[in-house]
Amino acid sequence: MAGMAVYDPRKEGEDRFEGFTFSSLEEKGRLQYFFHCPASKLPVRDVLNLHRQGNKTEPHIEIGAENYQNRCYYPNNILPHLKSAERYLFLFTMCEDPIHRYYKRKVIVGYIEKSGSVYSPSAGERPDRYAVKGDVRIYSFDDAIPIDEPPLNYSRYTRTHLVCEDDTRAILGRFSGRKDITEACVREIQRLDEQNPKASKTCRVLRGQDCPFQRTECRRWNLPRKAMLLRVGIDKGNGGVLAPLFENGSFEYIPIPETEESAEERTYETTIGRNGVPLSNYLPKRMSQMKLHFDPEFETPSYGDMPSKKAYLKKLNHGDLLVFYAGLTPYGHTGAQEGLYIIGYFTVDEVVDFSDLTPKERKVRAVRLSNNAHLRRTESNDETIIVTGKPGLSRLLDRAILISAPRQAKNGRMYHAVSEEIENRLGISGSIQRCMPPRFVEGKESFENLLRMLNL
DNA sequence: GGCTCGGCTGAATACATCAG
DNA sequence: CTGATGTATTCAGCCGAGCC
Numbered sequence: 070m071a072g073m074a075v076y077d078p079r080k081e082g083e084d085r086f087e088g089f090t091f092s093s094l095e096e097k098g099r100l101q102y103f104f105h106c107p108a109s110k111l112p113v114r115d116v117l118n119l120h121r122q123g124n125k126t127e128p129h130i131e132i133g134a135e136n137y138q139n140r141c142y143y144p145n146n147i148l149p150h151l152k153s154a155e156r157y158l159f160l161f162t163m164c165e166d167p168i169h170r171y172y173k174r175k176v177i178v179g180y181i182e183k184s185g186s187v188y189s190p191s192a193g194e195r196p197d198r199y200a201v202k203g204d205v206r207i208y209s210f211d212d213a214i215p216i217d218e219p220p221l222n223y224s225r226y227t228r229t230h231l232v233c234e235d236d237t238r239a240i241l242g243r244f245s246g247r248k249d250i251t252e253a254c255v256r257e258i259q260r261l262d263e264q265n266p267k268a269s270k271t272c273r274v275l276r277g278q279d280c281p282f283q284r285t286e287c288r289r290w291n292l293p294r295k296a297m298l299l300r301v302g303i304d305k306g307n308g309g310v311l312a313p314l315f316e317n318g319s320f321e322y323i324p325i326p327e328t329e330e331s332a333e334e335r336t337y338e339t340t341i342g343r344n345g346v347p348l349s350n351y352l353p354k355r356m357s358q359m360k361l362h363f364d365p366e367f368e369t370p371s372y373g374d375m376p377s378k379k380a381y382l383k384k385l386n387h388g389d390l391l392v393f394y395a396g397l398t399p400y401g402h403t404g405a406q407e408g409l410y411i412i413g414y415f416t417v418d419e420v421v422d423f424s425d426l427t428p429k430e431r432k433v434r435a436v437r438l439s440n441n442a443h444l445r446r447t448e449s450n451d452e453t454i455i456v457t458g459k460p461g462l463s464r465l466l467d468r469a470i471l472i473s474a475p476r477q478a479k480n481g482r483m484y485h486a487v488s489e490e491i492e493n494r495l496g497i498s499g500s501i502q503r504c505m506p507p508r509f510v511e512g513k514e515s516f517e518n519l520l521r522m523l524n525l
Numbered sequence: 526g527g528c529t530c531g532g533c534t535g536a537a538t539a540c541a542t543c544a545g
Numbered sequence: 546c547t548g549a550t551g552t553a554t555t556c557a558g559c560c561g562a563g564c565c
Binding site: 122149152231 | 534535536537538544545
């Protein structure tokens with residue numbers, strides 16, 4: 070009975086393992102409290118130390134553990150749980166989201182289904198401990214279960230509590246069919262942790278230590294990533310010409326003209342390209358005085374759009390790639406082909422949907438993102454969606470990367486389709502002449518090929 | 526076999542402490 | 546003062562030894 074499914078760098082058989090139970094478990098459990106991070110609407114631990122109780126590492130949902138890096142109610146709750154036949158460690162917290170109906174209420178937001186333990190020897194300030202480990206499920210505050218209401222009716226001052234079989238059934242019943250948001254929570258923890266200095270990060274690896282789960286089970290280090298390809302810049306329908314591709318593979322990124330009222334003052338004539346001459350040099354005369362719709366812009370960096378692409382952009386997560394391609398045509402040489410080329414990318418920091426924001430938040434964001442063409446427009450920005458890139462991991466390329474090949478349609482006209490080589494490497498295909506629908510590069514192999522193409 | 530009692534265990538709770 | 550934590554204490558329930 071004891072000693073099953075235990076990871077331990079030391080030898081097994083020590084009497085400290087005696088009594089841990091991982092088999093023949095019963096359908097019951099107990100509560101375990103954690104601090105909710107007030108900076109998040111998701112039920113994640115207080116990574117940022119906003120409760121002044123330390124940068125919380127537990128529950129360590131990345132590997133489905135509690136007490137992995139630090140002790141928390143260790144002798145009173147975790148050790149008895151490890152010894153007991155209880156299957157579930159129910160995680161509950163005080164909701165700190167001021168606009169949620171459960172604000173300042175203690176609610177159960179998920180559980181760990183016990184299947185083993187992890188021993189961690191003491192290190193510095195961190196005493197040695199056993200963690201509970203198992204599959205974890207986390208649910209949103211909307212789906213959370215208040216502990217002081219029927220059917221539970223526990224005291225609102227509860228710290229630890231056993232959960233009998235009836236209550237366990239009731240809790241699992243309430244959660245069944247609801248969406249497990251563990252992955253979103255891991256991404257949120259990752260995002261929040263970036264604000265912490267190295268010594269305060271809630272991941273051992275980021276603090277400079279080894280973690281035996283980094284390459285295996287840790288969801289933080291094994292999050293699926295994807296890329297979205299989006300056509301941008303001037304094209305034949307939007308100006309009548311394509312941007313220039315020079316003989317050495319460099320190019321100009323030429324934004325489309327601004328058609329709305331805007332605070333933008335730059336024109337094609339006043340904007341000097343990377344090649345040293347005004348952008349208007351590459352365009353018909355009639356366009357010289359037109360203002361630019363500089364989107365994407367690589368300074369902040371940011372990319373904005375209106376509702377049409379919203380659903381696609383909202384699929385992007387922190388750490389995903391937003392890859393921009395444009396139509397380019399050889400300029401002053403014949404050593405390359407006219408076609409579609411990757412010209413730059415963002416490593417996504419945030420996707421901000423202005424319709425989710427309060428008017429006050431909108432104002433704050435609009436100031437911070439004032440480099441973006443959509444926020445320079447005079448009209449209201451309530452429906453705008455903005456993707457911000459991580460500075461340093463987002464750039465306009467020096468050399469464009471060809472991704473298309475000409476193909477003949479049934480009616481005899483030529484169009485740009487994904488070249489066979491790119492089809493094999495990135496797993497996308499068909500016409501990419503139009504920006505809609507945007508193509509996604511998903512799957513580990515395709516994504517890694519893309520990273521290599523971008524030298525990432 | 527059945528009953529008593531004492532010791533052990535673990536859940537609940539009281540206490541001390543600390544920080545906003 | 547409030548709310549949270551770690552630790553100490555209490556107390557109820559269980560189990561087994563020992564006795565009739």
